[in-house]
Amino acid sequence: MDIRTLCLGALSLGDATGYDIKKLFDEAFSHFFAAGYGSIYPALEKLAEEGKVAYDRQQQEKRPDRKVFRITATGREAFITELIDTPPREKLRSEFLVLMFFAHLLPPQRLAAVLQERLDESQRELAILEELARRELPAGMKFTIHYGQAITQAAIVCIKENQARLIRDVNATVNECNPSTLR
Amino acid sequence: MDIRTLCLGALSLGDATGYDIKKLFDEAFSHFFAAGYGSIYPALEKLAEEGKVAYDRQQQEKRPDRKVFRITATGREAFITELIDTPPREKLRSEFLVLMFFAHLLPPQRLAAVLQERLDESQRELAILEELARRELPAGMKFTIHYGQAITQAAIVCIKENQARLIRDVNATVNECNPSTLR
DNA sequence: TCGCTCATGTAACGTGTTACATGATTAA
């Protein structure tokens, strides 16, 4: 599943400009799928070539023209087919965990700072999700928010419970690390 | 942070072949960073060009030659610098949550199957993490496993607690969805 | 006056995925 498909999904909710779609990525999709203008505009162009979306050009005074996109019948069908065929995968890419994995190579104060940064960031994400959770939304959308809250909360608890001990243990075992158990 | 850096990290734990490194990605790194041979071998080649790793060629009978890589002093330094400079980001890409977001477009039985598949997959992942958690490992590595367990467990609980209601609610609101609250 | 919102896009680059190609050994 790529950004083209997500754009189609965005348009299945109602007509929108590329700019509007970006906002959707930054809000409702933000905790499970990311995209910037540099992927969204080319995606919309390609979808238009394929006949999956169409658009009207709206002239505006003193602003650039807007291209208001809408999904076509073909596009809707393609989107639903794609949804049905997509296996429910999930992939985490965590630079934070890389840093933790190699915590023994990090200066102690950097380790502490990294843990704190991650904690702060997770708390910011949780606040955004809590804000989203207040809205009236269809069950599926609500579920994505609950799920995001659940895992973010779990991450926060895990960091809070372990950060002090981790910093202590890593300091205590400098250069005593024996990673042979991994192989 | 890219796969080159992770290969360097792998070699910081001890000498290894590309094949060995792949196993590390499939085991210890699997819940936070993915890579296949198609990225690992070119990464090692490039690191060798840059002088960050070196290798010996070991001839073997009846098997292809092995290239046993080791990290150089330059490589170790570059790795640590990169670790210190890397902000502790975390990015989830969840096709599962995309499917949930658009659950109202999925045939009911497909929705049920998707939830079950995700649950099964999460439980498999948790089992792998529990196995890893039994090993004696440095504190940082242990932390990555605890963290993985925490969020995977939270995801499992969230699915279990909500799947029945979600299926019911989505069925109840077919075509009544009003996503205007999102904009 | 500063920064945010609206609004569109391109070009270059980096990165990673997938499929392909090869093939013996060993355990079940």
Next chain:
DNA sequence: TTAATCATGTAACACGTTACATGAGCGA
């Protein structure tokens, strides 16, 4: 005999990121 393990790699392609380019309106 079947599948897994060991072992290396390439080539084509897909995909996405980043920086750049432009510019007015509006509220604090």
